[in-house]
Amino acid sequence: xAKEITLHIDGQPVTVPEGTTIxxxxxxxxxxxxxxxxFEGLPPSGSCRLCLVxxxxxxxxxxxxxxxxxxxMAVQTASDRVVESRRFILELIWSTHDGDCTTCEKxxxxxxxxYTYDLDIDKEKYGLYAPDEISSDLGDPLLERNLRLxxxxxxxxxxxxxxxxxxxxxxxxxMSTIVTTSLNKPLxxxxxxxxxxxxxxxxxxxxxxxxxxxxxxxxxxxxxxxVCGHCNLRCSQVIDLAHGEIVRARPGDDGYLCVRxxxxxxxxxxxxxxxxxxxxxxxxxxxxxxxxxxxRAAEGLAGQEGVAGIxxxxxxxxxxxxxxxxxxxxxxxxxxxxxxxxxPISVLSTFGDLKALAGxxxxxxxxxxxxxxxxxxxxYPRARLAIKRAVAGGAKLIVIDPNDSExxxxxxxxxxxxxxxxxxxxxxxxxxxxxxxxxxxxxxxxIEGSAEAIEEISKQGASAxxxxxxxxxxxxxxxxxxxGVVVSSTTTYGILKRSAGxxxxxxxMKGALLPLHPAGNPWAGILLGAKAEEEDAKALYVLGADPAxxxxxxxxxxxxxxDLFLTATAKQADVVLPxxxxxxxxxxxxxxxxxxxxxxxxxxxxxxxxxxxxxDLSARLGKPLPYRSIRDVRAAVKEAIAGAEGVAKxxxxxxxxxxxxxxxxxxxxxxxxxxxxxxxxxxGAPAAGSIEAKxxxxx
Amino acid sequence: xxxxxxxxxxxxxALDALRAFAADDMCGRCIPCxxxxxxxxxMLEQITAGHGEAADLAxxxxxxxxxxxxxxxxxxETAAKKLEEALSSDEFARHVEGICGxxxxxxxxxxxxxxxxxxxxxxxxxxxxxxxxxGDPFIAYRGDNRPYIIRLEKCDGCGKCVAVCPADAIxxxx
Numbered sequence: 082x083a084k085e086i087t088l089h090i091d092g093q094p095v096t097v098p099e100g101t102t103i104x105x106x107x108x109x110x111x112x113x114x115x116x117x118x119x120f121e122g123l124p125p126s127g128s129c130r131l132c133l134v135x136x137x138x139x140x141x142x143x144x145x146x147x148x149x150x151x152x153x154m155a156v157q158t159a160s161d162r163v164v165e166s167r168r169f170i171l172e173l174i175w176s177t178h179d180g181d182c183t184t185c186e187k188x189x190x191x192x193x194x195x196y197t198y199d200l201d202i203d204k205e206k207y208g209l210y211a212p213d214e215i216s217s218d219l220g221d222p223l224l225e226r227n228l229r230l231x232x233x234x235x236x237x238x239x240x241x242x243x244x245x246x247x248x249x250x251x252x253x254x255x256m257s258t259i260v261t262t263s264l265n266k267p268l269x270x271x272x273x274x275x276x277x278x279x280x281x282x283x284x285x286x287x288x289x290x291x292x293x294x295x296x297x298x299x300x301x302x303x304x305x306x307x308v309c310g311h312c313n314l315r316c317s318q319v320i321d322l323a324h325g326e327i328v329r330a331r332p333g334d335d336g337y338l339c340v341r342x343x344x345x346x347x348x349x350x351x352x353x354x355x356x357x358x359x360x361x362x363x364x365x366x367x368x369x370x371x372x373x374x375x376x377r378a379a380e381g382l383a384g385q386e387g388v389a390g391i392x393x394x395x396x397x398x399x400x401x402x403x404x405x406x407x408x409x410x411x412x413x414x415x416x417x418x419x420x421x422x423x424x425p426i427s428v429l430s431t432f433g434d435l436k437a438l439a440g441x442x443x444x445x446x447x448x449x450x451x452x453x454x455x456x457x458x459x460x461y462p463r464a465r466l467a468i469k470r471a472v473a474g475g476a477k478l479i480v481i482d483p484n485d486s487e488x489x490x491x492x493x494x495x496x497x498x499x500x501x502x503x504x505x506x507x508x509x510x511x512x513x514x515x516x517x518x519x520x521x522x523x524x525x526x527x528i529e530g531s532a533e534a535i536e537e538i539s540k541q542g543a544s545a546x547x548x549x550x551x552x553x554x555x556x557x558x559x560x561x562x563x564x565g566v567v568v569s570s571t572t573t574y575g576i577l578k579r580s581a582g583x584x585x586x587x588x589x590m591k592g593a594l595l596p597l598h599p600a601g602n603p604w605a606g607i608l609l610g611a612k613a614e615e616e617d618a619k620a621l622y623v624l625g626a627d628p629a630x631x632x633x634x635x636x637x638x639x640x641x642x643x644d645l646f647l648t649a650t651a652k653q654a655d656v657v658l659p660x661x662x663x664x665x666x667x668x669x670x671x672x673x674x675x676x677x678x679x680x681x682x683x684x685x686x687x688x689x690x691x692x693x694x695x696x697d698l699s700a701r702l703g704k705p706l707p708y709r710s711i712r713d714v715r716a717a718v719k720e721a722i723a724g725a726e727g728v729a730k731x732x733x734x735x736x737x738x739x740x741x742x743x744x745x746x747x748x749x750x751x752x753x754x755x756x757x758x759x760x761x762x763x764x765g766a767p768a769a770g771s772i773e774a775k776x777x778x779x780x
Numbered sequence: 781x782x783x784x785x786x787x788x789x790x791x792x793x794a795l796d797a798l799r800a801f802a803a804d805d806m807c808g809r810c811i812p813c814x815x816x817x818x819x820x821x822x823m824l825e826q827i828t829a830g831h832g833e834a835a836d837l838a839x840x841x842x843x844x845x846x847x848x849x850x851x852x853x854x855x856x857e858t859a860a861k862k863l864e865e866a867l868s869s870d871e872f873a874r875h876v877e878g879i880c881g882x883x884x885x886x887x888x889x890x891x892x893x894x895x896x897x898x899x900x901x902x903x904x905x906x907x908x909x910x911x912x913x914x915g916d917p918f919i920a921y922r923g924d925n926r927p928y929i930i931r932l933e934k935c936d937g938c939g940k941c942v943a944v945c946p947a948d949a950i951x952x953x954x
Contacts, residue, residue, distance in 0.1 A: 128810045169846035173815040207819045258808035
């Protein structure tokens with residue numbers, strides 16, 4: 082418990098822990114001290130000088146964002162001297178800020194504008210100084226940088242260092258200082274991963290999303306919070322609408338979105354979205370009403386022997402559950418497949434429940450991180466940020482990746498096996514844990530089948546894909562103790578089962594395994610229940626999946642496809658139904674930590690909810706599903722998750738894992754998640770600093 | 781030969797000091813200091829070029845008194861203090877009235893030919909870049925040659941005539 086400090090601010094007594102800054106202490110009693118460079122969560126720089134306050138007994142004014150409280154301090158935040166200094170600084174800033182609030186996108190949300198109003202500043206006290214060579218648009222994709230509005234507060238520099246690639250800095254010096262990239266190169270050539278964090282902290286209109294330009298004023302925006310659907314990390318996301326249309330996405334409580342969450346919402350507003358159902362008439366698909374389309378769908382399904390369903394990982398739990406119910410209960414078939422991969426079964430068949438799954442908070446708090454698989458940092462920037470923070474906090478990072486990557490640069494230990502031999506490396510680490518006695522014998526003893534598994538682990542061969550025994554032993558020793566998380570970008574059964582095994586051997590049964598997946602709800606497969614032996618399907622209902630794109634669409638007599646776009650599969654369908662996207666759907670998803678996360682319909686849609694459509698269809702088939710409201714479906718979801726849980730079992734860790742097939746929910750090869758991949762990042766920006774993008778830049 | 785300037789005037793000295801501060805000491809990493817310096821330099825340039833206004837003096841006073849509080853480091857504070865000291869001179873107000881008084885600011889300096897001392901050699905006329913000097917050279921027994929005079933409306937106060945005059949016959953009138 083930190084020591085408590087009592088001081089007076091503007092005559093009011095306040096008691097705060099030692100180490101608190103004057104600015105924070107003032108804020109705690111509702112006194113807002115103006116500031117332009119300070120931003121909560123970023124290290125203070127004390128450069129704007131706007132937060133100056135007067136401390137009794139001190140001749141100099143103090144920077145309240147940096148100065149820490151002392152016992153008995155008497156602070157004036159709005160004395161004549163302080164206010165005059167503030168007015169002076171604002172007058173000066175206006176001589177370097179070549180802006181017009183009447184047309185500025187930031188108007189209404191601009192700190193400079195607000196303080197200028199509050200203190201009734203004469204904007205023209207000093208002449209405008211803005212040399213012609215300072216650009217009003219540097220031409221970057223996705224965001225506009227207008228350096229004529231920059232006030233050199235440095236927030237973007239600090240947020241880029243904290244959360245992203247650290248590519249911005251003050252360049253030149255003295256009166257010529259500007260904020261830009263090294264050599265003033267365009268962002269796309271500077272290693273920028275376009276997370277847009279800089280936009281979120283800019284106090285003025287210097288950094289602005291291109292999408293929102295001329296689409297509405299700040300005070301017209303309506304905002305709703307949901308979670309991003311571009312990967313299974315499900316970062317909180319706020320969608321801003323102006324005049325009923327999406328104009329911007331920004332981070333929610335978590336304070337970070339990657340380029341996909343920040344800018345990748347364009348697919349929602351795409352002109353290619355299906356808005357009306359289509360039915361086949363000869364060779365053509367023709368638009369029709371929902372009524373007619375559902376009637377045709379019911380007619381097509383009713384007479385068929387052997388109906389099958391395929392559902393994708395980019396829909397809510399409620400949609401997956403209602404879909405499963407329609408196929409199983411309504412159409413009496415167990416032939417229903419989930420295209421979201423092998424995460425659920427690998428977790429459930431080892432740990433027995435989903436509590437072992439880790440979320441971003443677990444990763445940030447971890448002391449030992451084992452990262453398996455390629456491009457974790459490049460493909461999952463939120464995971465990169467969490468690992469960066471954990472490592473900054475002293476966590477040890479072990480990377481298993483055949484290639485050098487951004488993550489391996491941060492690693493304490495980088496194991497570089499031959500490509501495809503990761504399972505063997507995990508086996509070898511398990512063996513080293515057992516042989517070195519580093520494993521948690523007490524915890525392992527509680528687990529079913531552990532004696533047999535341990536024996537097998539110690540008997541297996543020493544092959545570890547070319548990684549030396551010393552490195553394996555070091556990895557085992559390093560990983561053995563402390564809060565540990567395995568994060569993996571490879572979500573195959575073989576890798577995840579072994580990762581789970583390592584965690585169990587070291588006694589980590591909660592918040593420990595974080596499989597990264599490019600789909601938004603890849604664990605919803607557990608809602609479908611076990612699948613029976615498949616028979617040939619005569620009719621097929623595909624929801625949110627595109628098996629034809631990977632050549633896995635079976636020949637059927639009657640095909641219903643429900644999706645956002647006219648996919649390759651939809652083009653072959655007899656009935657095509659439009660589908661709501663994540664940001665438009667109400668319901669829940671299974672989050673990265675294994676918990677149910679609510680998603681809200683932040684973006685408007687005229688379409689019916691998918692579960693509602695499925696219930697309507699079941700009624701037309703004469704087998705109505707027992708769901709009157711989304712609450713009923715949610716109850717069924719919870720029941721299904723509880724029903725899927727089993728007992729923990731230490732997996733056998735030997736072999737390469739490449740030949741093992743354990744796919745009870747999986748009938749088809751894994752296709753690309755159907756629309757995540759399609760959402761183009763516009764303007765030619767490299768996608769999330771991917772390897773391809775970097776090669777492109779290098780070439 | 782006389783020297784062109786007696787001493788550097790206070791506004792020019794302040795301008796030189798701020799330019800040196802901007803070129804050498806200033807880092808530009810806090811917001812007020814570089815802007816205040818840039819603004820001060822701009823105003824002093826106007827004042828020494830003869831375009832100063834009373835409002836400029838008020839603005840400079842404000843910078844001098846406030847920058848000490850606002851600047852982050854002692855360098856900015858020192859620059860403000862120096863400016864404040866300089867501003868205590870009444871030369872700033874005189875510059876705004878159009879008088880430099882030391883010959884430092886060419887735009888505010890004017891000269892005249894002292895007829896009694898002039899030898900009518902014509903060197904000043906040849907040296908003048910602006911053809912501001914009228915008159916004819918001395919020719920014995922000619923009575924219609926004009927004495928040399930400096931046309932103030934054409935003169936920019938550069939002082940080249942003073943430098944070339946062999947008889948010290950040109951003096952500063954303001």
